[in-house]
Amino acid sequence: MMPKKPANPTAKLSVAARAVEANRRLAATYPEARCALDHQSPLELLVATILSAQCTDARVNIVTRELFRRYRTAAEYAASDPAELEELVRSTGFYRNKAKHIREACSLLVRDFGGELPRTMEELLTLPGVARKTANVVLGTAFGIASGVVVDTHVGRITGLLGLTRQTDPVKIEAGLERLLPRDQWIPFSHRVILHGRAVCIARRPACARCVLADICPSRQD
DNA sequence: ATCCCGAGGG
DNA sequence: CCCTCTGGAT
Structure with missing residues (x-):
């Protein structure tokens, strides 16, 4: 043998x-x-996912605990003080870009989508700071849409x-x-x-x- | 291809 | 010190 x-x-x-x-x-x-980013709404998941770029989910969850207490709606993020928002997200890295993306994305949510998150890839991709990865997270986890x-x-x-x-x-x-x-x-x-x-x-x-x-x-x- | 950028592990 | 962490915009 x-x-x-x-x-x-x-x-x-x-x-x-x-x-x-x-x-x-x-x-x-x-x-x-399952999704390891703490969130209780599609908007919270969007914010957490924007913050998750090049950052551990554990760090994001620490930051969002305070962040979600301070801001509840897209309109509130859009009206936030830029320096204050930057400080709250600072430890996630890329904090100027992330804070700007959150503010601008939320402004656009208010202007174009009634303050709610759209449920299509095409619409989500119009948000600053949102590309396919983030859109797939939001669609898949918040809306149950396997995009x-x-x-x-x-x-x-x-x-x-x-x-x-x-x-x-x-x-x-x-x-x-x-x-x-x-x-x-x-x-x-x-x-x-x-x-x-x-x-x-x-x-x-x-x-x-x-x-x-x-x-x-x-x-x-x- | 480069920039943004803090925090933690080895 | 160097590398990596649920990327995206220019």
Whole structure:
């Protein structure tokens, strides 16, 4: 008999099959996966998501606790004192841009949408500081509309490591993932990958030894 | 491609 | 010190 060689499932799975299998395992591993940004309304989720750029969700949640107490409506954000808003969001980084985006987006919400959040990608993209990632979060989590996969830094990194995409442009990554996964999995998949990125497949030091995807991951490090 | 920008981990 | 954190606009 030939000595038994270690199986190499990576080579046997098509990209599509690997995407589905990865999602299946992540679903089993993180049954509780959901949006980790604290919020009680679509507006609060929009603000939290704008603040989440290049910042941990834990930090965003610390900041929004006070922020949401101070401002309740789009009109209140729009009328806020710029310096005061900047100070409240300061610790999330990029604080001048973020404060400006919140103020300007809320002004536009008041002017064009009656102070409410619109429910289409096209309309959300008219808001300053809102691109596809933020719009997909708001549509998917606040409104239950599976508009697209949320491609943040974790989803971009991990889907690349898994060989689910060769793209680096988040819009192209998103389009590819949406061809690999059924629509009703787009948002849950995003949340699971983000959790996995925080807990196991950490950017600085991926913990492949305790990763449920290690045997189907082309980038596994031993 | 570059800028915005604070906080925490190694 | 360097890298990364649920990006977006110019």
